[in-house]
Structures are given as structure tokens and as C-alpha cells.
Amino acid sequence: MATTIAVLSQKGGTGKTTTVRTLTDVLRRVGLDVLAVDLDPQGNLSDYFDVPADADPTVADVLAGQAKAADAVHNDVLPANLGLAESELILSGKMGREMTLRRALRDVKRRYDVILIDCPPALGLLTVNAVVAADYALLSTEAQYFSLQGVEQALEVIELAKDNLHPDLEWLGVVMNIADMRTVHSREAYAQLKEAFGEKVFETVIRSSIAYAESAERARSILDYRPDLGTDYVSLADEVLARIGSDSARKKLQSLRA
Ligand SMILES: Nc1ncnc2c1ncn2[C@@H]1O[C@H](COP(=O)(O)OP(=O)(O)OP(=O)(O)O)[C@@H](O)[C@H]1O
Ligand SMILES: [Mg+2]
Numbered sequence: 001m002a003t004t005i006a007v008l009s010q011k012g013g014t015g016k017t018t019t020v021r022t023l024t025d026v027l028r029r030v031g032l033d034v035l036a037v038d039l040d041p042q043g044n045l046s047d048y049f050d051v052p053a054d055a056d057p058t059v060a061d062v063l064a065g066q067a068k069a070a071d072a073v074h075n076d077v078l079p080a081n082l083g084l085a086e087s088e089l090i091l092s093g094k095m096g097r098e099m100t101l102r103r104a105l106r107d108v109k110r111r112y113d114v115i116l117i118d119c120p121p122a123l124g125l126l127t128v129n130a131v132v133a134a135d136y137a138l139l140s141t142e143a144q145y146f147s148l149q150g151v152e153q154a155l156e157v158i159e160l161a162k163d164n165l166h167p168d169l170e171w172l173g174v175v176m177n178i179a180d181m182r183t184v185h186s187r188e189a190y191a192q193l194k195e196a197f198g199e200k201v202f203e204t205v206i207r208s209s210i211a212y213a214e215s216a217e218r219a220r221s222i223l224d225y226r227p228d229l230g231t232d233y234v235s236l237a238d239e240v241l242a243r244i245g246s247d248s249a250r251k252k253l254q255s256l257r258a
Contacts, residue, residue, distance in 0.1 A: 002035065002112040003244050004105070005172060006130035007138045008157075010150040012121030014140045015177030017044045018212055018222075020118040022230070025221040026237040030252040032113040035073065038080035039101070039130050040120035041088070046079035050219035055079050060087040062104045063129075069108045076112075088126050098165050101129040113249075123157045131161045136172035136244065141193070143179035143186040143205075148196055172243055175202045175236060178212075204235040231257075 007016045017040070024036045038045035038059060055074045057067035060083040072078055091097045105115065117134060119127045131137050137158050141147040151174055162169045174197060179186045193201045207229060215225040223230035234257060241250045
């Protein structure tokens with residue numbers, strides 16, 4: 001059964017999509033079967049994986065009960081497009097609306113080792129569906145003074161989901177993303193996070209580089225486009241694997257690093 005991780009943040013542009021794409025790439029390279037789920041009507045993750053824009057059905061059809069998850073998987077990506085915004089509206093009026101993705105993914109959970117879910121930049125019904133479908137919630141945050149507040153708000157949603165819908169949900173941790181550790185600002189933001197959340201903060205910090213936007217535009221993994229930067233995500237993947245207790249995959253990752 002797949003270990004499912006939802007990547008979320010309260011704010012937009014914190015590197016969620018890039019994190020899902022690149023962790024997927026790293027984990028696939030150590031031989032894990034990974035399903036990447038795009039749960040954002042912007043469809044950025046689908047574009048980054050170069051899923052054709054007319055791919056059909058999509059996660060919107062799955063949430064609407066009009067397609068099975070297995071039939072909506074294209075090259076191990078469950079894509080999204082703007083139609084997902086409408087699904088969210090329809091979903092909001094239904095019973096069990098927070099459980100819809102969880103139920104839908106049951107059908108594919110057996111085929112994968114890991115499922116990574118990319119959330120939209122809001123803590124609404126889609127993000128709630130993602131965390132309820134997940135075993136772990138991974139927070140992404142930009143290196144800003146305000147990031148603490150955003151992390152606290154996302155944590156509230158995780159707590160609410162735990163209390164009311166999914167007691168087994170675990171907070172995997174928070175990663176500081178798009179950071180320039182040469183600046184005092186970034187270093188202080190990291191120290192602030194550490195002080196507030198201790199070991200929940202990943203040691204790995206994802207360095208800021210324009211190469212990420214370029215790699216997204218070319219629909220290429222940063223691991224190929226700029227392997228020197230990709231090492232950040234290899235380190236993050238190692239920490240993630242340690243936290244989910246996947247020692248055999250960690251060993252393979254070590255040989256990949258070497
Ligand atoms: N480490 C990085 N350094 C610099 N730019 C980055 C980095 N990671 C991602 N980016 C760029 O920053 C922008 C936002 O990243 P991304 O799309 O991953 O964030 P997001 O949280 O998914 O955004 P949204 O909330 O809109 O879904 C994109 O243009 C992306 O290419
Ligand atoms: Mg995104």
C-alpha cells in the first residue's frame with residue numbers, strides 16, 4: 001500500500017509544485033513506483049510533467065465520481081486542469097465531501113509505493129481532501145519573516161483534519177523553500193522556524209535559483225536540468241524517507257548520491 005504525502009501551504013508560490021515534481025523524480029530514480037496527483041486547478045504539476053493539456057479524464061472527473069482514479073492516471077500522473085475549480089464547487093454541496101479523494105485513491109493505492117499530492121495555494125476543500133487522503137502532510141514555506149504565520153495556519157488545518165476526519169494523519173515536517181541562505185533575512189527566517197517547530201523543520205533548505213522556473217518551462221526535471229541544484233531535493237528526499245521509515249529506499253538513495 002502506498003504511503004501518501006500531501007504537500008501544502010497556506011500561501012501561493014512557496015514551491016509546492018516543484019517539491020512534488022522533484023521528490024517524485026528522486027523517488028522514482030531509487031526504483032519506487034510513485035503516483036503524482038495534481039490537485040490544483042492551475043494544473044502546474046501536470047504541465048511540469050508535460051501531461052497533454054487535453055488529457056482526459058482528469059482528477060476533476062474522479063472527484064465528481066465520473067471516472068475511476070486508475071483510468072485518470074496518465075504516465076503515473078493524475079492530472080488537473082481548470083475544470084477542477086468547478087468540481088470543487090460541486091463537491092462542496094455533497095455529503096462526505098472531505099473524504100472524496102481518499103475514497104477515490106483507494107483503487108490505486110495498491111499499485112504504488114508512494115503517492116504525492118500537490119495542493120492549490122489555499123486551505124480550502126481541495127487541500128482538506130488532500131490531507132484526509134494522506135498519511136503525512138508536508139508543509140512548504142518561503143524564506144520570509146511571515147512564513148511562520150503561514151505555517152501556523154496550515155498546521156491548524158492539519159489539526160482540524162486530525163480531530164474531525166482523520167486521526168492517523170501525521171505532520172511530516174516543514175521545508176524552507178526558495179531560500180538564499182547568504183542573506184540575513186533567510187537565515188533569520190530559518191532560525192525562527194527552528195525555534196518554533198524544532199526538529200519538524202527539515203535540515204535541508206531548498207536554494208533559490210531561476211533555473212527552477214526554466215526547468216518548469218521546459219517540463220524537465222531539475223535533476224537533469226541542473227543536477228548541482230537537484231542535490232537539495234536528493235537531501236530532502238533522504239530526510240523524507242527517514243521520517244516515513246523507508247530504510248531500503250534510503251540505502252538506494254545513498255548509492256545514487258555516490
Ligand atoms: N528553489 C526555487 N528557487 C527559485 N524559484 C523556484 C524554486 N522553486 C520553485 N521556484 C519557482 O517559483 C515559482 C513558484 O513555485 P511553485 O510553482 O513550485 O510553487 P507553488 O507553491 O506550487 O505555487 P502555487 O501556490 O501557485 O501552486 C515557480 O515559478 C517556480 O518555478
Ligand atoms: Mg503549485
